[in-house]
Amino acid sequence: MAIKDIINSKKCLFICNGGSCIKMNAEEVTQAIRKSIQDFNLEDEYHTIRTKCMGRCDDAPVAMLAPDNIWLKDIKHNQCDLLLSEIELNEVKESDNFLYKMGEATINSNSVPTKYRTTIKK
Numbered sequence: 001m002a003i004k005d006i007i008n009s010k011k012c013l014f015i016c017n018g019g020s021c022i023k024m025n026a027e028e029v030t031q032a033i034r035k036s037i038q039d040f041n042l043e044d045e046y047h048t049i050r051t052k053c054m055g056r057c058d059d060a061p062v063a064m065l066a067p068d069n070i071w072l073k074d075i076k077h078n079q080c081d082l083l084l085s086e087i088e089l090n091e092v093k094e095s096d097n098f099l100y101k102m103g104e105a106t107i108n109s110n111s112v113p114t115k116y117r118t119t120i121k122k
Helices: 019-023 026-039 077-088
Strands: 011-016 046-051 063-066 070-072 098-101
Touching: 011 026, 019 026, 026 046, 026 077
Parallel strands: 011 046
Antiparallel strands: 011 063, 063 070, 070 098
């Protein structure tokens, strides 16, 4: 097993590889994100971690970007270059893949009760 030097890492992508996400090609997404990071020469700045279920199965496959605390949804393997560009340009909140930023009151998902679809109660 390789040990990654994470001393220069600025961001970490936690990529769900739970059951529902795997059914929606999460492994292909994981590999595509890693390839995009490599292609953009950002290996030292990004660390990726496969997780088990992250609890957003209806939005699969999902990922969470730290330390930004931004959740991503419906990630397609052929869109990872664009997604990484949006992250790098601080435009990820305008992305089709944007799900939620922790601490905010809105969620971009149809997978919540209708009365909370645009607002999460605190």
